[in-house]
Amino acid sequence: MEPVTRPMLPSGVVAFVKRDCPTCELVVPVLAEIAKRSKLTIFSQDDPAFPEGLDAQDETGLALSWHHGIEAVPTLLRVEEGVEVARAVGWHRGDWEALTGIRDLGPGLPDSRPGCGSLSVDPTREPELRARFEGGRLQSRRIELAEFEDEQETMFARGWTDGHPVVAPTEGRVLAMLEGTGRSPDEVVAEVPPDLAPCTVEKVAVNAVLAGCRPEYLPVVLAAVEAVCNDTFNMHGVQATTMGVCPVLIVNGPIRRALGMNAGIGVLSPGNRANASIGRAFQLVIRNVGGSRPGEIDRSTFGHPGKLGTCFPENEEDSPWEPLSADAGFEPGTNTVTVFAGEGPRLVVDQLSRDPESLVRSLAACLRTVHHPKMGVAMAALLVVGPEHGRVFRDAGWSKQRLKDALNEALLAPGSTLMRGADGIAEGLPLPEAMRDAQIPKFRPGHLHVAFAGGRAGLFSVILGGWLTGPQGSQLVTKEVKG
């Protein structure tokens, strides 16, 4: 599709009107007066016969209105050599007199009256107009549908979906999605594994439409794609492994509330549009742009329901601690998305611990089972502390680091209990006999992460087991969300 060039305005006084506007009807005598004394061109948005006798131009195509940002009618412009130099919106005698240089306009009229909405910003027309006038901005291939072709069936057949229906990515919807970012549609965001395909802002926007995002969610999806496509997070390995992890997105900063995200009851449940569709859009980018599909490069034995999309915000307002993003060095109040290669959530139930020492031992006992109670050393986990558990640590004045240190200490185990064959279990760490008495850590130092979220009732926390971490595996990454 060829880009549409911005049509020029005629010089002189220019008026945009529509018949279906009482204020436009009201100012017809004024327009007649201006036409007598100045060069006036009238553009009529809904009926070229209106206003009668004033030779209005047909503006039912709305091209001038769209390209010159007409938001209300009547709008009066003064144009010199194709350049707008003055604008009056609605009827306002003083403004119209100043713009035209004609005194005593509309003597029988009230001093002012607001106008009506321009048809070029009518919500029912805007997507189609945007596609018509700005569709040339999009570089992606277009797929025409036959008259009786069902778009949902086509999208399933083309493998664009995660098994659930998606929103059809029309040009209008994709262009509206791109309004959510100031970044250029052709900017390459990342090379997405496993195909290492260059992924543009536009491709992320198309997938955000599929997923059901609103345009204001797009910057979070863009940041998440950037966060995983690097050697530190190692998206290739996370996607290709036979184990069952997927990128878990954790959002920090004021954008959580601006987007209406849910950090409270059912934080990990479906139902909140922002939580659900941001996570889903991200996964669809990996699928559609990266080319990763279960059974192909995605070799996970069991898979993971979270691959539909897992995204949640931290409850920073009620947290006893600094946000997760601060662990990566970001100032609190910065909008960020953090990615962690995590398993599905598993609940930790401890309804009796009222002091941190007891609760730490409970949490450690459950964290020990990640992957296998006899495995450790190179692993990661994300512990999401719930509000009622968090209160125990807050009341005792425990910092997040103190909690992590206490958990790592409680998780130390003698080599004799972890080695292969110990406890009658063949599985275990490949430890030499000399390490029988050594104290072995469960998690790689710095890779037990702690976040805070969940409903206010329930003495529970949640563990998301990790994957192999450190330079040999996948490490948590935090990226700033930019406009």
Place this chain on the structure above:
Amino acid sequence: MSEVRTLVDPTSERSPTLRERVPRLASLEGRTVGLLDISKARGDVFLDQLEQGLRRRGAQVERYTKPTFTKPAPIDLRHEISVKCDAVVEALAD
């Protein structure tokens, strides 16, 4: 909203490239076979056995190791194998 008649493609729009396989070696005699250990546990045990068998059949053997099984082999390593070896065996294990 107008009726959906045109969709914007969400994919990378790439088409897979099909390449011919290198012909199978007629004999191992005097040929160089690369053995690539992807760094999974006990991959070396398997490759040690393979190396002995290949040497008995007259092949020269070059051993290579990926830094980690979780990531693709570095480009320099892939290039080195491609110019030094007539065939390659990539070893998984566990």
